[in-house]
Amino acid sequence: MSNPYAVVAITKHGVEMARDLGGRFQGTDVYYMSKFARGDEDSLDIRLFDGSVKLILPDLFQRYNGIILMISLGAVVRMIAPLLIDKKTDPAVLVIDDRGEHVISVLSGHLGGANELTRQVAAVLGARPVITTASDVQGTIPVDLFGRELGWTVDSFDKATPVSASVVNEEPVAVIQETGEQNWWRYDKPLPTHIRVYPDPASALQEPFNAALVISDRLLNDEEQEKLLANGVLYRPKSLVLGIGCNRGTGLEELEAGVLSTLEELRLSVKSVRNVATIDLKKDEEGLLALCSKYNWELVTYTPEQLNTVRLPNPSETVFKYTGAYGVCEPAALLSAGAENWLLEKKKIGNLTLSVARVTFPQLPVKENAHAQ
Known part of the structure; x- marks a missing residue:
């Protein structure tokens, strides 16, 4: 073609x-x-x-x-x-x-x-x-395309049809957004009154709703899945950055196993990983490149000077001796995510060190999100 x-x-x-x-x-x-x-x-x-x-x-x-x-x-x-x-x-x-x-x-x-x-x-x-298409004609949320232009992926599509029906039929709909871009409302008019925005499941569950649109990088617990996804759709924004440092020659299998097991422990979805960040000395590291290629992640690199602009709780003289930076995975994760703190500061797993940070997204003015709770 x-x-x-x-x-x-x-x-x-x-x-x-x-x-x-x-x-x-x-x-x-x-x-x-x-x-x-x-x-x-x-x-x-x-x-x-x-x-x-x-x-x-x-x-x-x-x-x-x-x-x-x-x-x-x-x-x-x-x-x-x-x-x-x-x-x-x-x-x-x-x-x-x-x-x-x-x-x-x-x-x-x-x-x-x-x-x-x-x-x-x-x-x-x-x-x-x-x-x-009803959602296009009415100018409301298209459930099966929600957040697509922002890079979000759908993690549970089974209820897309009944949830869409709730949206277009103007039934109470809860948008539960824990992270991700907030500029998902694309119309030049207020958000419909039957659609309410909540910052977390606990807030939403205090009020009745017929359908839920859940935007999160977390793995939901059993109760959340039961109550939110019975008639809900789960979206994964690209909101996580993996800071990775590794020994030369560390293979794809070891890197992948370390990443997946750590995300599971943190109860975070691999589908929400946006990119990997590391020091520029690792820009040609075959294992890292293979990992990024497999999951379609961008590899972002920083110079030692850039990494050293981040104040670390536990700077390493040993790492500085070999790389010129007092840390790799921790500052790389924060710099790439634009964050001030880590979800995981640092974890050593065999030949790799791993840090996880959540991307900082701009907050919308209150007037643009007038129905948020």
Whole structure:
């Protein structure tokens, strides 16, 4: 796949729009029937096909993140029905009418990005975007996309549908946010009154609610899981920094085992780790690079001079002798997280030392979070 999107046309007017869209909307491959060929398709990298578009759809479903069809909605629904698997994996599907007046989000509006793609394509064509997803229409929290643009991941998706129903039906909803970015409300209007924000589970459990959105880097205890996730969704913000120091040649297996066991002891989720921080002497350490690659973590490094700007309770002359810094994992974690204190100051595990800090996020002005408790 050279581009993420495919636009397909089967009519004369559709071909005109497809060629126009292909030239103006970045990341789009154009497909249309060979009977409309003009002779410049090879130079424009346009794909021609014969027969029914139904024959090429299975391949397009596998190759593209989004498929834009200039075909009637009814025909598209019938053609794609046998290809549907799951909203977590199906591509975005859009339909554009033959006059280019409406761009319709048909499939995978949220997780597949069809709603946003619909808005973008409509803007290029000067058309009207047609989106029917309730949370988008009402301008409220999209449960299955909540925090996605901030890097949050969903840790429990089973209740996404009933929780979404509670949100759009304006039932009491508790947003329990222990950490993470607070600028998740994207609309230029107040937070709806049926959605209340709490700093921790204990505060939320003092009042009744029908659904919960939990934003935390902690592993919830049994009671919290029972009461909050019975009809709730758990989100993992990228809020933890691992400060790591290690002996030369320490392997991936030892590093990984030390990290995972320590996070388990601290009752913290590995899904909330944002990055690893260390001294610049370790920027080429194979074990660290392999660990970061496996978990898709950034490796952030600091010079000894930068690390020494952090006052340590127990500076090490031995570490200074070999590195020029009085500590590695502890100051690296604080510098990267922008924090003043550690969740774990320092732990030595075999050939590595580990420190954990929580990222400091900007606090929103009260007026922007007027419903917070």
